[in-house]
Amino acid sequence: MSASKIPQVVLKSSSNQCKMPVIAFGTAAVTNNDGEITKTAVIEAIKSGYRHFDTALIYGSEEALGEAIAEALQLGLIQSRDELFITSKLWLTDNFPHLVLPGLQKSLQ
Secondary structure (H helix, E strand, O other): OOHHHOOEEEEEOOOOEEEEEOOOEEOOOOOOOOOHHHHHHHHHHHHHOOOEEEOOHHHOOHHHHHHHHHHHHHHOOOOOHHHOEEEOOOOHHHOOHHHHHHHHHHHHO
16 A cells, blocks of 8 residues: 555645545554554554554553654655644543643643
């Protein structure tokens, strides 16, 4: 599968637009590991053409995903982080006004 063969949808806002691949590689399935399995899986997914990755703080995969992206850049698999579309989720336990911003900040670390 190449990145050019994955269908995309155009997301428009009042200030810009971007293309999002409609098929994403999910990172929720791997649990109870040191992150190496997730990191390896993401690098292989990038090699296979995936450019959209789905994660969440509760999955415990965000750090490994970030490490895989850094390695993919270093290896020349992608030229820029801008080539990737990353989706994450605010978990239900953080879905209260006073917890939304801290929950999102944790996710972005």
